[in-house]
Amino acid sequence: MPDFAKLLHVVLLVGVVLISFNLIIFVHELGHFLAAKWRGLKVERFQIWFGRPIWKKTIGGVQYGLGWIPAGGFVALPQMAPMEAIEGGNTSTEPLPPVKPLDKIIVAFAGPLFSLLLALLAATIVWQIGKPADVWPSQVIGTVEKDSPGEKAGLREGDKILKINGNDVHGFRGRLDAVFEQIVLSEGDSIVFTVERPGEPRPLTLTSTFEIEPTKWFQRRALRRVGIGPEVTGVIASLVMPGSPAEKAGLKAGDRLLRSDGQPVPNSRVFLDRVKAAGTRPFAIDYERDGQPASLTVEAKVPVSPAGKGPMIGIAPSDDTYVDETLLHPGPLAQVRDSLNTMWVTITRLVSPKSNIGIDHLSGPIGIGMVKYAMLEMDHPLNRLLGFFVLFNVNLAVFNLLPFPVLDGGHITLAVAESIARRPVRARFLEWLQTGCAVLLMSVMLYVTSKDIGDRFGGGGQGEPIVFPQS
Numbered sequence: 001m002p003d004f005a006k007l008l009h010v011v012l013l014v015g016v017v018l019i020s021f022n023l024i025i026f027v028h029e030l031g032h033f034l035a036a037k038w039r040g041l042k043v044e045r046f047q048i049w050f051g052r053p054i055w056k057k058t059i060g061g062v063q064y065g066l067g068w069i070p071a072g073g074f075v076a077l078p079q080m081a082p083m084e085a086i087e088g089g090n091t092s093t094e095p096l097p098p099v100k101p102l103d104k105i106i107v108a109f110a111g112p113l114f115s116l117l118l119a120l121l122a123a124t125i126v127w128q129i130g131k132p133a134d135v136w137p138s139q140v141i142g143t144v145e146k147d148s149p150g151e152k153a154g155l156r157e158g159d160k161i162l163k164i165n166g167n168d169v170h171g172f173r174g175r176l177d178a179v180f181e182q183i184v185l186s187e188g189d190s191i192v193f194t195v196e197r198p199g200e201p202r203p204l205t206l207t208s209t210f211e212i213e214p215t216k217w218f219q220r221r222a223l224r225r226v227g228i229g230p231e232v233t234g235v236i237a238s239l240v241m242p243g244s245p246a247e248k249a250g251l252k253a254g255d256r257l258l259r260s261d262g263q264p265v266p267n268s269r270v271f272l273d274r275v276k277a278a279g280t281r282p283f284a285i286d287y288e289r290d291g292q293p294a295s296l297t298v299e300a301k302v303p304v305s306p307a308g309k310g311p312m313i314g315i316a317p318s319d320d321t322y323v324d325e326t327l328l329h330p331g332p333l334a335q336v337r338d339s340l341n342t343m344w345v346t347i348t349r350l351v352s353p354k355s356n357i358g359i360d361h362l363s364g365p366i367g368i369g370m371v372k373y374a375m376l377e378m379d380h381p382l383n384r385l386l387g388f389f390v391l392f393n394v395n396l397a398v399f400n401l402l403p404f405p406v407l408d409g410g411h412i413t414l415a416v417a418e419s420i421a422r423r424p425v426r427a428r429f430l431e432w433l434q435t436g437c438a439v440l441l442m443s444v445m446l447y448v449t450s451k452d453i454g455d456r457f458g459g460g461g462q463g464e465p466i467v468f469p470q471s
Contacts, residue, residue, distance in 0.1 A: 017372045020385065021365070022048055024118070024393060025073040028400075031114030032075040032107055032408075039103040042096050045076035071365050071445060080104055080411060101419035108411035112397035119339070119393035122386045123332035130327030131387040132380050135174035137324050140231040141195075143267050148227020153208030155193065155228055157266075162203055163194035172230040174323075176345060179230070183210070184223045185345060187354035191226065212356060218454035220360045232319040234258075235265045237287075244314020249298040252289065257317060259286040268317035275300055279311050327383070335387075339394035364449030368392070370456060405437040 025048050036043050045063045047053060050072055053065035067073075079099045141159045144151050161169055164182040173180040183191060193206045213222040235257040240247050257265045261284050265271050275283065278300060286295045300311035330338070349357040363371070375384040401409040418424050 013373055013376045016376060016385075017369050020372060020389070021070075021369065024115070024389070024396065025049075027118045028111045028115045028396060029073045029075050031110035031112075032077070035107040035110035036075065036077055039099070039106055041077055041079050041099055041103065041107060043075060044078060045074070047076070048073040050074070071442075077107065080107065098424060101415040104415035104418075105412050108408040108415070109401075111408050112400045115393045115397040115400070116336075119336060119390045119397070120332050122389035122393065123335040126335060126383065126386050126390065127329055127332055129383055129386075130329045131383040132325040133174070133328050135170075135178070135324045136172040136230055136321055138172055138230050138322065139169060139179060141228050142231030142319070142321075143229040143269055145227035145269070149209045149211055150226035150228040153193070153226070154204075154206045155195065155208065155226070156197065157231075159195040159197050159204075161193055161195050163192075165192050166194075171324075176342065183226060185349050185355070185357065186210070186224060187349070187352055191224075216454070218450065220451045220455055221356070221358065223361075224356055229267070229319065230321055232267050232321045234320040235268050235271055236318050236320050237315045238318035239316035241314035244312075245298050245301050246313040246315045249285075249296045249313075251285065251287065251296065251298070251313075251315060254289070256288040256320070257285060258288055258293070260284065268319050271317050275313055276310055283313070325379070327380070335390045336394055339391045340398065342391065343395050343398055359444065359448065360451050362448045364445050364452050366449050366456075367452035370452070405433050406441060410434075410437070 029046065029048070033043060033046050043062050045065065047056075047063075047065040047067055049067035049070050051067040051069035053063075054068050056063055056065035058064070079096050139161045141150075141155060141157055141161065144155055144157055161179050163169060164179065165186055165188075167177065167182060169177055169179050169182055171178040175181065176185075189209070191208050191210055193208060194203050195206060196203050208226050210224040210226050212224060215222050237246070237251055237253055237255045237257060240251055240253045257271060259265060260271055260274050261278065263274070280300055280302070282297045282299050284295065284297050286293065288294070298313050300313045302311050303309060346357070349355040350359070350362075372385060372388065375381055375388060378384060400407050401412075403409045403413040405414070414425055414430070
């Protein structure tokens with residue numbers, strides 16, 4: 001693809017990501033706006049994104065604008081709660097009558113309601129057009145890293161994992177009840193595997209510890225792993241370095257590696273071990289290209305840089321596995337239920353002292369944007385994006401209903417307290433409370449966003465694209 005076409009392609013995808021973000025924010029804030037108009041509240045501003053407006057226009061006494069901080073949005077309602085420090089000063093100095101607690105509750109609840117309705121709309125479309133399953137269905141262990149916690153626990157290649165910590169597993173990755181997710185989301189100091197082993201009359205129970213690989217200070221902490229990977233259907237030469245011995249011998253990226261020195265290639269780790277063991281002697285490779293078998297001989301070389309790496313042929317092999325991408329058609333309510341379950345599991349692990357999931361594992365706008373961008377690069381991009389729409393909007397609705405000041409749930413809680421006490425909360429105290437909580441939330445968002453950037457641009461770490469991660 002010419003450079004200009006590539007640039008245009010990237011610009012279009014980024015544009016789609018931004019539009020989808022703004023649509024989610026707009027619909028949520030539209031709920032507040034319409035409810036406020038219905039209940040007769042004064043609406044001063046309707047703004048997407050925070051900060052000083054880079055564009056604004058006043059229509060019918062309401063200032064519509066776009067802020068310069070690309071995160072969230074708001075409808076300025078001076079009768080609800082003072083938020084001048086975040087939303088800017090009031091545009092009107094005229095005194096406004098107080099509103100009933102019921103009106104505040106309706107207006108606050110309307111935002112999450114509209115987010116949920118948008119989720120149901122997206123879920124209805126997904127129900128009709130489907131979305132890829134994206135599940136690695138195999139539960140058979142294909143690789144066990146040497147000296148890993150899994151090897152020390154007795155896990156072997158060929159074992160079929162039936163349960164983890166007593167929970168049935170289905171597939172290796174792609175579901176909350178899959179092997180990878182159950183390891184990552186496990187709690188406690190050990191992980192109990194129930195496996196079915198060829199030749200054994202009954203399932204075995206093996207208890208493993210786990211390890212968390214070190215990352216740089218500006219990156220997310222790594223996730224729990226025991227050093228196992230699923231069985232593979234083949235090994236692909238995903239990258240062949242220009243000028244390398246492999247390229248000179250005729251190997252190309254995308255070639256499927258069948259045998260090395262006459263022995264089948266079960267996975268990439270075994271292949272790399274054989275290259276290292278062969279040293280600089282001639283090394284035979286049987287491969288397949290476009291369905292046609294072929295063979296070649298390559299001699300590894302010891303690179304000048306990086307030093308101490310030993311003989312290399314200049315390829316990056318990747319394990320290939322069967323991923324079930326069948327289009328599923330779950331009902332709208334089932335999609336919402338699954339999204340709620342995902343959020344519940346995430347929150348419980350986040351607050352659990354026995355889990356290794358922390359705030360740094362959450363994603364900010366940049367991380368979410370990168371996920372959406374990656375989806376648009378895959379097959380069935382619209383299906384994937386709409387499926388993510390369901391999850392994101394359900395999360396947005398539930399998160400905003402939490403009884404935390406500055407969130408919609410906080411407004412509802414304060415309105416209920418006002419109704420019980422039969423008097424409003426003191427305005428000055430409420431302003432300080434709202435502003436403090438808003439600053440706290442913004443700080444958390446900036447923190448997780450820094451991890452998004454650190455993982456993506458820090459070199460390695462959890463943000464590095466891994467075609468076939470070990471768990």
